[in-house]
Amino acid sequence: xxxxATLLERLAFTPQRNGKIIHLKQYFAATPDPARGLALAAITxxxxxxxxxxxxxxxxxxxxxxxxxxxxSYDFVGDLAETIxxxxxxASTTTDVPLPELxxxxxxxxxxxxPARIANRLDTMSANDRYAYLKLxxxxxxxxxxxxxxxxxxxxxxxxxLAEVEEIWHGxxxxxxxxxxxxxGGEKPEAAAHAPFRPVMLSTPTDLAALNGYDRxxxxxxxxxxxxxxxxxxxxxxxxxYTRTGDDISAAFPDIIDALDFDGTLDGELLIKxxxxxxxxxxxxxxxxxxxxxxxxxxxxxxxxxxxxxxxWEGHDLRALPFAERRGQxxxxxxxxxxxxxxxxxxxxxxxxxxLAALRADPPDAVIEGVxxxxxxxxxxxxxxxxxxxxxxxxxxxxxxxxxYAQRGHGKRSGFYSDFTFGVWDADALVPVGKAYFGFxxxxxxxxxxxxxxxxxxxxxxxxxxxxLKVVEVAFEGLNRSPRHKSGVAMRFPRISRIRDxxxxxxxxxxQTLRDMLN
Amino acid sequence: xSTASDLLEIRPEGLYCPPGGFxxxxxxxxxxxxxxxxxxxxxxxxxxxxxxxxxxxDIMAIRYGEDFTGSRQIANGAQVVNDVxxxxxxxxxxxxxxQIKITHKSTGTAVITGDYxxxxxxxxxxxxxxxxxxxxxxxxxxxxxxxHPDPLGEIARVLASIEAFPDRAHLxxxxxxxxxxxxxxxxxxxxxxxxIFIHGALQRLCDYxxxxxxxxxxxxxxxxxxxxxxxxAGQIILGPPSxxxxxxxxxxxxxxxxxxxxxxxxxxxxxxxxxxxxxxxxDHVDWPDLTQTITELNPAExxxxxxxxxxLLRWCELQGRKARPLRLLGYEEEQD
Numbered sequence: 001x002x003x004x005a006t007l008l009e010r011l012a013f014t015p016q017r018n019g020k021i022i023h024l025k026q027y028f029a030a031t032p033d034p035a036r037g038l039a040l041a042a043i044t045x046x047x048x049x050x051x052x053x054x055x056x057x058x059x060x061x062x063x064x065x066x067x068x069x070x071x072x073s074y075d076f077v078g079d080l081a082e083t084i085x086x087x088x089x090x091a092s093t094t095t096d097v098p099l100p101e102l103x104x105x106x107x108x109x110x111x112x113x114x115p116a117r118i119a120n121r122l123d124t125m126s127a128n129d130r131y132a133y134l135k136l137x138x139x140x141x142x143x144x145x146x147x148x149x150x151x152x153x154x155x156x157x158x159x160x161x162l163a164e165v166e167e168i169w170h171g172x173x174x175x176x177x178x179x180x181x182x183x184x185g186g187e188k189p190e191a192a193a194h195a196p197f198r199p200v201m202l203s204t205p206t207d208l209a210a211l212n213g214y215d216r217x218x219x220x221x222x223x224x225x226x227x228x229x230x231x232x233x234x235x236x237x238x239x240x241x242y243t244r245t246g247d248d249i250s251a252a253f254p255d256i257i258d259a260l261d262f263d264g265t266l267d268g269e270l271l272i273k274x275x276x277x278x279x280x281x282x283x284x285x286x287x288x289x290x291x292x293x294x295x296x297x298x299x300x301x302x303x304x305x306x307x308x309x310x311x312x313w314e315g316h317d318l319r320a321l322p323f324a325e326r327r328g329q330x331x332x333x334x335x336x337x338x339x340x341x342x343x344x345x346x347x348x349x350x351x352x353x354x355x356l357a358a359l360r361a362d363p364p365d366a367v368i369e370g371v372x373x374x375x376x377x378x379x380x381x382x383x384x385x386x387x388x389x390x391x392x393x394x395x396x397x398x399x400x401x402x403x404x405y406a407q408r409g410h411g412k413r414s415g416f417y418s419d420f421t422f423g424v425w426d427a428d429a430l431v432p433v434g435k436a437y438f439g440f441x442x443x444x445x446x447x448x449x450x451x452x453x454x455x456x457x458x459x460x461x462x463x464x465x466x467x468x469l470k471v472v473e474v475a476f477e478g479l480n481r482s483p484r485h486k487s488g489v490a491m492r493f494p495r496i497s498r499i500r501d502x503x504x505x506x507x508x509x510x511x512q513t514l515r516d517m518l519n
Numbered sequence: 520x521s522t523a524s525d526l527l528e529i530r531p532e533g534l535y536c537p538p539g540g541f542x543x544x545x546x547x548x549x550x551x552x553x554x555x556x557x558x559x560x561x562x563x564x565x566x567x568x569x570x571x572x573x574x575x576x577d578i579m580a581i582r583y584g585e586d587f588t589g590s591r592q593i594a595n596g597a598q599v600v601n602d603v604x605x606x607x608x609x610x611x612x613x614x615x616x617x618q619i620k621i622t623h624k625s626t627g628t629a630v631i632t633g634d635y636x637x638x639x640x641x642x643x644x645x646x647x648x649x650x651x652x653x654x655x656x657x658x659x660x661x662x663x664x665x666x667h668p669d670p671l672g673e674i675a676r677v678l679a680s681i682e683a684f685p686d687r688a689h690l691x692x693x694x695x696x697x698x699x700x701x702x703x704x705x706x707x708x709x710x711x712x713x714x715i716f717i718h719g720a721l722q723r724l725c726d727y728x729x730x731x732x733x734x735x736x737x738x739x740x741x742x743x744x745x746x747x748x749x750x751x752a753g754q755i756i757l758g759p760p761s762x763x764x765x766x767x768x769x770x771x772x773x774x775x776x777x778x779x780x781x782x783x784x785x786x787x788x789x790x791x792x793x794x795x796x797x798x799x800x801x802d803h804v805d806w807p808d809l810t811q812t813i814t815e816l817n818p819a820e821x822x823x824x825x826x827x828x829x830x831l832l833r834w835c836e837l838q839g840r841k842a843r844p845l846r847l848l849g850y851e852e853e854q855d
Contacts, residue, residue, distance in 0.1 A: 012786055013795050065663060066837055072830045073664045077785050086664035086784065416791075 158183025199382020555633025
């Protein structure tokens with residue numbers, strides 16, 4: 001455990017990617033199986049320990065520390081595991097328990113006995129070990145290492161091709177003994193599972209100025225639909241629907257699964273479609289995050305997949321082909337499978353980038369959030385690289401709002417007032433219309449933090465009420481009617497795009513401006 | 520009938536003692552100020568008269584020039600100021616730092632701690648517990664998550680890092696008054712007897728410490744006028760944290776950025792500052808020392824000046840102790 005705790009500490013304080021990779025490689029080299037595989041799974045988020053919830057940890061803390069003092073400490077530290085690790089009474093003697101023993105205990109202890117077992121472990125650990133142990137127990141290490149970076153380190157450690165590691169990753173399970181064996185000169189593991197998830201190809205943002213640097217003839221464009229990106233796989237009778245991060249959401253979408261009557265892997269957008277009408281994102285949201293879905297819900301919110309790409313078809317890997325060629329095959333494939341729930345995202349007809357700009361400015365459907373631009377010759381590559389695919393999202397909506405409340409941020413922003421509630425005028429009163437906690441630069445964050453500290457009128461626990469003085473420009477992607485909000489509207493993806501020090505608070509927007517934006 | 524709580528009141532300029540006619544660590548210029556220690560947010564220039572320890576007066580003169588105040592009075596034993604008697608007692612925070620004890624014969628005694636620490640500090644005199652009716656305490660690290668570790672253990676981490684990365688310079692961020700000299704003394708205690716390079720902003724205060732009998736050893740300016748970049752490989756350089764963002768830091772070979780501060784206890788704080796090697800070394804009391812001090816002195820009332828006062832007030836409430844927040848504005852919350 002101590003070696004793992006040291007690894008986490010080093011990763012946390014090493015800003016450079018290469019430095020992190022070196023620390024990971026050293027750890028893989030110095031640590032035996034199965035500890036290193038469990039550590040890798042913990043970092044990639046694949047360890048799957050689910051029994052230890054934040055509320056269980058809060059309960060443990062409450063037995064040892066006054067809840068108010070704990071709440072104040074958590075508010076300051078900004079991380080639950082770290083708060084408990086620091087606040088726990090120091091151990092008189094510490095023991096270094098092997099990582100596999102702790103993982104085994106966390107997975108196999110009956111839920112009723114788990115709190116006591118965890119408390120006992122905390123009693124014999126150093127603060128650093130307590131932190132690593134609690135991070136492990138709750139998942140979500142947040143040490144600034146993505147799953148991809150961890151796999152890069154592993155590929156680097158064994159001089160393995162990263163693409164091959166990514167490819168078989170989803171078929172492997174912790175503690176990855178076969179993967180480490182391969183890294184140390186053994187056989188490459190078989191991609192064991194049927195219907196595996198393949199790394200998804202992502203795009204980078206662009207705009208007209210950047211596009212003018214590219215040759216129009218080399219690209220095609222299509223609408224960017226406002227649903228969620230999915231990968232539908234049907235492989236020798238096994239059918240799966242994955243999100244773009246590889247989460248299996250098959251259970252929530254049996255209607256789509258039924259329609260996967262083929263053998264292949266398709267990439268597309270998951271939408272709700274009633275007859276010919278694509279429903280807004282809010283409708284899709286009602287079906288996300290469910291373990292099961294009722295027949296009624298399937299009828300009222302029918303799922304649909306609009307296909308962007310094909311990765312595998314009837315045993316052939318098509319990813320190395322140019323996009324234009326894959327697209328030709330897709331036309332045929334969609335006709336052949338002939339499923340009303342699956343259709344093809346149409347290509348756009350445009351002669352110049354300015355034509356495309358005009359299409360983007362006036363899309364034919366409200367559920368379009370911009371355009372996608374793809375190089376005709378691009379192979380299907382997992383990951384986000386600049387060049388082959390671009391996204392050009394529609395311009396955000398903007399309002400000028402007044403900051404009303406602030407709260408300290410968590411994680412990287414811990415200690416800064418970075419979570420803001422903002423409002424607009426309804427006659428003489430401000431009515432809150434949303435919350436934002438990003439969009440500003442680090443310097444602007446410091447400015448806002450200073451403003452909060454100097455202009456607090458009241459505090460409610462961690463929340464500070466502010467003098468109505470600071471105007472910010474808020475950008476957002478859409479507006480929904482919401483009976484749950486006092487203002488009657490809910491913003492999608494709001495962020496603070498600019499601080500309007502040039503604008504007095506009285507000149508911020510009125511609530512009517514927002515109401516007028518509701519179509 | 521007057522009580523000990525009449526000894527002090529809050530005014531816009533800061534904490535005021537009506538029967539004594541003076542302020543303690545005022546944040547704005549006033550006629551008469553008693554100053555606990557030389558940190559800039561407590562010791563400001565432009566008062567009519569200042570009473571402080573001779574070291575604090577010297578430090579203020581170094582920082583602001585000889586004309587930092589109209590007149591100076593060195594604190595020396597118990598002195599009568601109008602209707603009260605005042606005396607200064609070591610606070611263990613930085614060189615010259617003092618607690619101020621105010622006694623009024625009919626109402627009682629108040630002690631204003633200023634900033635203080637109870638960890639041994641080779642760069643200044645240790646804290647002296649003073650019984651009192653009213654304890655006016657700081658609360659910079661008043662949360663139960665703050666337990667400062669043994670500072671020599673933190674210094675050992677620097678020395679281990681130098682061993683692991685002998686080609687890299689180790690840059691330690693430390694505030695110019697107090698922290699820098701303490702870190703140097705800790706390095707000396709840990710056996711680092713070679714030269715230590717210092718940023719120009721630390722020079723005069725380090726010289727002053729040496730003149731006051733704090734043996735800082737071989738200090739050299741961190742300049743490369745006559746040398747080359749690689750001369751700093753494996754060396755220790757101290758500078759004020761503000762210098763690290765400037766181009767100054769670029770003159771050193773692949774520096775390991777270290778920062779000596781109590782705030783380094785919290786990982787996100789260290790990461791926000793881009794620190795690679797956080798050193799938890801604080802010149803303030805941590806939670807156990809703070810609560811222990813209140814228990815030990817057992818004042819009738821505890822008043823909390825600046826920092827995380829809410830948590831300390833909560834603790835006092837749980838202990839059945841009378842306490843109140845002063846919510847003094849103008850002190851830097853984050854300096855350590």
